[in-house]
């Protein structure tokens with residue numbers, strides 16, 4: 001062994017979770033070692049959030065050109081330079097990469113080791129030719145694509161999120177396995193960039209989302225000729241002259257669809273294998289590393305954050321986990337990881353955003369008569385009309401007294417509009433209180449205020465309220 005390091009904290013994995021822990025601890029003056037076996041920035045920067053949103057932005061630009069005539073602007077057909085789109089996506093990654101770089105981390109005082117880490121015992125990690133004996137460890141090794149056991153899949157070429165952003169030419173017909181957020185975002189981006197796209201899922205599309213909201217997105221996908229096969233089991237795949245043939249059962253018959261390329265987006269599995277967790281007495285399942293409310297593993301000196309602990313997988317959640325670990329490890333505080341409501345967004349067109357409980361979840365958890373559902377359509381918002389973005393709605397789920405349980409938004413910029421509801425839930429703001437905010441006109445954010453006003457609608461129609469308003473009018 002070349003070197004033995006004894007920092008206070010050793011972080012394994014330099015993605016959203018690991019970078020946040022390492023940077024925060026170093027800024028508090030803690031000696032930190034950060035080990036990364038691949039690219040700094042992890043999935044989010046290199047193969048996930050950033051390239052997928054950059055690709056969608058390119059697709060949405062092409063779509064804006066196609067629909068410009070609705071605004072009285074005549075344009076010739078959008079010509080898509082796929083090398084140019086590729087360069088745009090990688091240019092965005094390159095622009096953000098310095099924030100996650102070895103140089104930045106080193107500048108903060110973090111010692112970065114580029115190697116694969118694995119535990120030797122309860123107190124020691126080996127990374128290349130370095131041994132790290134830290135007072136505490138944080139495992140932030142993320143997740144990788146889960147490849148389903150579909151017969152023939154191991155004999156055909158396919159993309160995952162780790163390879164599809166390297167494509168620099170037009171894909172003629174992309175078949176997507178998986179109709180969750182990743183499959184639909186990437187499928188729609190390719191459709192907007194001129195590919196034929198077919199999506200399969202064994203369940204309904206966006207199965208975890210509010211079905212009423214998902215339907216708005218599904219309609220948009222169908223209107224733009226994305227071919228959807230929800231609740232369909234792919235039986236096998238094989239090579240064909242075009243590229244790929246997918247066999248599946250439909251209406252009692254075996255059917256075949258042929259495409260040129262295949263994208264597998266059927267879920268994620270935690271990166272556990274190379275860590276030798278047993279040697280460090282860290283308990284785990286196939287879903288991820290087991291942790292308590294402070295994100296401590298069964299080895300109390302070792303925490304785990306982000307995708308590797310299973311459950312919902314988002315960059316902002318990994319970042320939130322980092323804050324929990326810092327507060328617990330450095331300040332002995334005991335924040336509870338389950339305390340915050342975590343928002344989620346699918347960045348398709350239209351976007352679909354959720355915080356707290358969906359309508360269905362609220363019905364399962366509370367008595368039907370004790371909850372209220374309030375809706376307001378985008379079509380009744382002046383700014384949405386100006387931009388011709390009138391598809392979608394906002395839906396708020398509350399207790400009878402206006403305590404907010406959740407909010408679903410499907411429509412343009414839903415991912416931005418959800419922020420007000422994140423604050424409302426975090427600060428226990430009641431639905432009625434939102435009516436007192438003065439919001440700029442005309443903005444989409446007025447959707448939130450308008451839905452809040454519907455809380456008072458039943459009261460406004462009551463006889464005694466009308467009498468008081470009448471009296472005030474006469475004498476006021």
Ligand SMILES: Cc1cc2nc3c(=O)[nH]c(=O)nc-3n(C[C@H](O)[C@H](O)[C@H](O)COP(=O)(O)OP(=O)(O)OC[C@H]3O[C@@H](n4cnc5c(N)ncnc54)[C@H](O)[C@@H]3O)c2cc1C
Pocket residue numbers: 012013014015016017018035036037038039040041042043044045047048049050052053115116117118140141142143161182271274275305306307308313314315316317318347
């Ligand atoms: C296509 C796609 C789009 C996404 N879009 C969004 C989005 O819009 N918004 C959002 O919030 N989330 C999104 N996500 C999810 C988000 O990318 C992840 O939740 C987030 O990256 C998790 O962070 P992490 O720190 O847990 O893991 P990662 O970011 O994956 O980082 C883990 C790091 O650990 C390293 N590593 C693994 N094993 C070892 C080892 N043994 N030794 C050393 N290093 C190791 C890996 O190389 C990797 O760099 C998306 C994911 C995908 C796939």
